[in-house]
Amino acid sequence: IGGWFSNPIFKNGDYPEVMKTRIRDRSLAAGLSKSRLPEFTESEKRRINGTYDFFGFNHYTTVLAYNLDSDSSISSYEADRGVASITDRSWPDSGSFWLKMTPFGFRRILNWLKEEYNNPPIYVTENGVSQREESDLNDTARIYYLRSYINEALKAVQDKVDLRGYTVWTLMDNFEWATGFAERFGLHFVNFTDTSLPRIPKASARFYASIIRCNGFPDPAAGPHSCLQQEDAEPSVSPVSEADVQFLGLTLGTTEAQTALYVLFALMLLGVCGVAFLSYKYCKRSKQKKPPPGEQELNRVSSF
Known part of the structure; x- marks a missing residue:
């Protein structure tokens, strides 16, 4: 492409x-x-x-390609390009079926862009990895991915690739096309079941922050670097605060008020069903005590 x-x-x-x-x-x-x-x-x-003005480049993974000739009657992009792709099963998996962790390919493709297009200024506009349904904030797999890929990008800079910027995908978990919220690319965890959608930093957020502060990876041989001594900022409070709601004379949060409303609705429904059931039983008993029409007429005749 x-x-x-x-x-x-x-x-x-x-x-x-x-x-x-x-x-x-x-x-x-x-x-x-x-x-x-x-x-x-x-x-x-x-x-x-x-x-x-520059070459905007999204990159996530690498594949192995091989020739695959399709019948000439098939007119499609896949048939015209004449190749198919596979991955090496030894490459680490991610939360997406198409994304294998292959950092070596990042440096190679950056160098290919340099040679093919006369070394244009390149900005990596997306690079990241997914994990599926993650609840553990210690996302070591994402830290491995970022460390490995950014290191390959720095090697490309040493190869004289005109790489001017890098953007990780992504700041926080979000809606990922056809997979919805199942695949999480974010450095911050988002609880999608909470109406306030709180953002909680994962371990990868702190790791990436240290790379930004240090502008790369400090040389361990040089001893502890001052950029690694700085403390990470405390996690920010969710931007959507839970407002107080007056409910039946009580001051409740929105979540508690919603629960109370459901309980009240359930009690009202139960009460309506109870009244309907008692009315049915009362009518049925009244019909059983009322004498048949023929017997009522006989009683009126006998009274004369």
Whole structure:
């Protein structure tokens, strides 16, 4: 995908040659008169080429690719690119099926961008790892991921990659597309069952804060660094405070008031059901005591 979007902007104003050749050949084999891939005019190439300020790069994992030829009648992105991907089962897992922890690939892809696109200024706009349904705030797997990946990014800087910024994904647990709240990428834990949505720092938040303070990893051989002596700030209170609510003459929090309302509703429902049941029993007993119509007429005749 990088070549598809990046090649026209960062290289020569046109799609990669391998992309144009492959799609043209597959289009002709499918009986078309020309390639399904649109062509840029020379004027468009000149306008597109070089129109960038920096290379924004999202990176999470690495895969192994191998050739996979599909029938020419299939016209799709997957079929046109002609490759499939696998992962090494020895690579550490994460909370996402597609994300394996592969820090070595980070340095390699940064160096590839440098060589392929004449070393543009690069900002890593997303990099992080998920854990599924985590409740333990001691997220050592995420700390391993951040330490390893950021270390590879620093190696890339030593390789003369023009890497100017790095952003971890993400500050706090949030809604992750089709997986909803099941996969957590955050440095701060969010309790989604609490209406105030409190944010609680995980161990990775403190670890990442130390990297920011030290602007990297201090050399252990140089002894304790002053940046590691600073104390972490106390966790901030949830930005959504629990307001007091007046309920039946009592001052309750929103959670307690909600519970009390449910209890009151349940008692009212139970009372209505009780009244309906007693009314039914009363009517049934009244019908049993009332004499049949024929017997009532006989009693009136006998009274004369």
